[in-house]
Amino acid sequence: MPVVWSDRCLLHEPAAEIWVGVPGPAAETPARAQAILDALDARVVDADPHPDKALLARRPATAVWARPGWFAYDTMTLVGSGTWEAARAAADAALTAGSGAGHRAACILAG
Numbered sequence: 001m002p003v004v005w006s007d008r009c010l011l012h013e014p015a016a017e018i019w020v021g022v023p024g025p026a027a028e029t030p031a032r033a034q035a036i037l038d039a040l041d042a043r044v045v046d047a048d049p050h051p052d053k054a055l056l057a058r059r060p061a062t063a064v065w066a067r068p069g070w071f072a073y074d075t076m077t078l079v080g081s082g083t084w085e086a087a088r089a090a091a092d093a094a095l096t097a098g099s100g101a102g103h104r105a106a107c108i109l110a111g
Contacts, residue, residue: 003040003045004096005047006093007089009033009086010033010034011083012030012082014079015080026078047092047093048096050092050095054091054095
């Protein structure tokens with residue numbers, strides 16, 4: 001099974017998790033992402049870069065309970081200095097996989 005991947009996903013390396021105000025060790029680590037990728041034992045296809053326009057196209061949420069997600073994220077979402085670039089790589093992997101090339105996306109955002 002071909003898997004779309006970008007090494008930029010390994011840039012997501014938050015320092016800690018916060019649970020009810022208490023920091024703890026981060027579960028989402030580059031080592032964990034690499035272990036998952038290795039366990040897939042797949043042919044790796046590099047994610048193609050996509051223009052930002054592809055990410056800005058969006059549909060409004062129709063369900064009332066889904067609308068807050070446009071403005072907030074889960075407070076357990078770990079953010080570090082490399083998170084944006086890793087998330088962007090994940091989007092590129094998904095867009096590459098969805099381009100009709102017959103690949104599956106696996107940009108695990110280090111978790």
